[in-house]
Amino acid sequence: MGKLPLFIFFRDSRNVLKKDELGIEIANIGLPATFALMADPIASLIDTAFIGRIGAMELASVGISVAIFNQVSRITMFPLVSITTSFVAEEEATIKSTSEAEDYENVGSNQDFGLEMVPLTGSSDMKIAKSEDNRRRVPSASSALVIGCMLGILQTLFLISTAKPLLRYMGVKPESPMLKIAQQYLTLRSLGAPAILLSLAAQGVFRGLKDTKTPFYAIIIGDSVNILLDPIFIFTLRLGVNGAAIAHVVSQYLIFIVLIWRLVENVILLPPSFKELQLGRFLKSGFQLLVKVISTTSCITLATSLVARLGPKPMAAFQVCLQMWVATSLLADGLAVAAQAILASAFAKKDYEKIVAAASRVLQIGLLLGLLLSFFLAAVSQLASTLFTKDSDVLNLMNISFPVIAVTQPINALAFVFDGVNYGASDFSYSAYSMVAVAVVSISCLFILSSSHGYLGIWIALTIFMCLRVFVGLLRIGTGMGPWSFLRS
Incomplete structure (x- = not known):
């Protein structure tokens, strides 16, 4: 590997877009995941465009509500989907390795007696044993859905009961006309939280199985319905911003129905015993990622709150720009999904050569993608x-x-990809506690720069925030710490 782990970032850089086995695997996982991740922000942008036609006041009100909903959702959904992806990928890799070894032994022993064995397939749908039910038994899938359901219900209850205090915290004054609009939208939107969390749990299972096409198709169906219902509910039925919220909730439940329908065809969701739910394992890693997400969320929430205090028009501008910032950056998150699924499987098999090749390739592709996005924007x-x-x-x-x-x-793209690489290594504790340090510095920058440079200062502080995220990711792998210690051998 070499004695300088930092060299991993430059390994085979000439082959960054090579269509070899690894490149095809990254593309097969990353491209559908990218399109799926892009679909919801694009649908949100279309929502924003429809609402913007009503007026700047409505646009600003919805912007604050969406910011609250998204930041609360991030606290639960990213730990859930990230942990599920890693755990399912590890289980799938372990099962395959065990099955292949047992099959090899069985073939060898039966050949001694002149018996013929039916070979196993090499696809992700490999059958471990012939039976009437060929579905996979993946305990992590059941765990993720149980936890997702509970978190979704809790999120709905929390948002409905605290909508007004949260809006006041975000800078919406009691006498502001924005308060009533924002509260109604946030309350209606929160009804979709259980569907969102369950859908994300199912997506994590599919990602762990290296199937990102099924979630993509489900999201396209749901978001298409959202876009079709928007003008009907907003303008034809004259429901205004409430119509946009209802359309979004309907689309989320439709996505969940499609995903669960496809999932039960491939996975046994009811474990034979409570122990197989692995709730303790989920909660331990989930707490670590919860720390990370709260740290990340606090920075974005504070930035939104500081902008809201500047007035409706700065908030309206910030809402649109933040949506675009997130939508374009999520292109790189598809690479992060591919990195996590491939690396989790490789770490389970202790395939260090593939770990290095995959990590370097996705980071290089992420940088290239970021540069292309800069020119496009x-x-x-x-x-x-x-x-x-x-x-x-x-x-x-x-x-x-x-x-x-x-x-x-380019900075945002690398930050997202580094997250996927660290999650693939199950390095959840470092991801969590390094983000706490990043958040402390970034929050200080937000207060200082917003006071001195106003609206522009908030965007500069957010840039510092993303730069620090890249730095801590670079530091971990580049120095060969934690699960990357093998790079120094």
Whole structure:
């Protein structure tokens, strides 16, 4: 491997886009995952475009509600889907390795007696034994769905009961006309939380099985329905922003129904005993990622709160720009999904050669993708801004944000990919506690720069936040610490 782990980032850089076995595996997992991850932000952008036609006040109100909903959801959904992906991938790799070894022994022993064995297939649908029920027994799948259901119900109850205090914390004053609109939207949107958490648990199972196409198809169906229902509920039925919330909730339950229908065809979801639920294992790793997500969420939530205090128009501009920032950055999150699934499987098999090759390849592709996104956003930013609002003040503020959004794309891409690499190594504790340090520095920057530079200062602080995330990811692997200690041997 070499004595300098830092060299992993430059390994085989000439072959970054080579269509070899690894490149095809990354593409088969990463591309559908990318499209799936992009679908919801794009649907949200379309929601934003429809709402923006109602007025700047409604756009700002929904922006605050969406920010609260998304940040609360991040606390639960990212630990759930990330842990599920790693655990299912590890179980699948272990089962396959054991089955292949047993099959090899059985073939050898039966050949001595002149018996013929039916060979196992080499696909992800490999049958361990011939039976009437050929579905996989994956205990982590059942665990994820049970936990997802509980978390979804708790999230709904929490958001409904605390909607008004949360909005006040975000800077919406009691006498503001934004309060009633935002509260109604947040309450309705929260009814979809159980479907979202269950859908994410199911997506984590499919990702662990290296199947990202099924979630993609389900999300496309759900989001297409959302887009079709938006103009009907908002304008035809004259429900306004409430119609947008209802359309979104309907789409989320539809996504869950499609995913669970496909999942029961491939996985046995009812474990034979309570012990197989592995709730303790999920909760331990989940707590570590919860620390990370709270740290990340606190930075974004604080930034949104600081912008909300500047008024409705800065908030409207920030809402649109943040949606674009997240939507484009999530392109790299598809790479992170591929990295996590491949690395979790490789770590379970202790295939260090593949670990190094996969980690270096996804990081290099992530950097290249970030550069391409920078050029793309720089080219379309002026045109894109007019799709969301005609308000000149909001447009001027959006034009301030666009250069920052474009320049930070390579940084954002690497930050997402580093997360996937660390999750693939099950390095949840480092991911959590390093993010606490990042959040402390970033929150300080948010207060200082928002006071001195206002709206622009908040975007600069968010850029510092993403740079620090890349640094801690680089530090872990580049110095060969934790699960990467084999790089120093």
